[in-house]
Amino acid sequence: MKMIVQRVRSASVAIDHKTISEIKKGYLLLVGIGVGDTTDDVQRLVSMVMKIRIFPDAEGKMQHSIAEVGGEILVVSQFTLLANFAKGNRPSFHDAAKPEAAQPLFEALVEGLRAQLGSKISTGVFGADMQVSLCNDGPVTIILE
Numbered sequence: 001m002k003m004i005v006q007r008v009r010s011a012s013v014a015i016d017h018k019t020i021s022e023i024k025k026g027y028l029l030l031v032g033i034g035v036g037d038t039t040d041d042v043q044r045l046v047s048m049v050m051k052i053r054i055f056p057d058a059e060g061k062m063q064h065s066i067a068e069v070g071g072e073i074l075v076v077s078q079f080t081l082l083a084n085f086a087k088g089n090r091p092s093f094h095d096a097a098k099p100e101a102a103q104p105l106f107e108a109l110v111e112g113l114r115a116q117l118g119s120k121i122s123t124g125v126f127g128a129d130m131q132v133s134l135c136n137d138g139p140v141t142i143i144l145e
Contacts, residue, residue: 001037002081003045004030007054007140011074013124014131021122026071028134032081033102034095042105046112054140073113076124077106099127
């Protein structure tokens with residue numbers, strides 16, 4: 001499982017030019033689920049997301065977690081994070097889990113985050129062609145695996 005965590009001032013997801021989800025201050029999580037990923041991987045990432053401290057204190061040091069700042073989270077599935085270019089210039093996605101295996105893990109991730117932050121969790125639509133907009137704050141971008 002691979003996750004990109006972007007600290008944002010705002011983020012949104014649109015489908016067919018219609019905004020379906022949006023958040024203000026918080027995280028945009030781009031999530032790629034791989035072959036062999038498990039619910040244990042999901043729980044480990046939920047814990048990491050909730051514990052990382054990448055929001056600044058009054059002195060500008062990264063000291064605060066998402067819960068401490070009252071932030072929101074927008075979670076978007078993105079199998080392209082698992083692109084493999086070992087055989088040339090065209091990506092292979094053989095390392096990405098098939099939708100029937102990935103979707104339940106994606107939903108478990110969202111539910112795990114909701115259990116921690118309540119209604120401050122929004123999502124894209126699993127498997128849809130989405131347009132994601134964001135205002136990266138910092139910029140701060142972290143890769144979790």
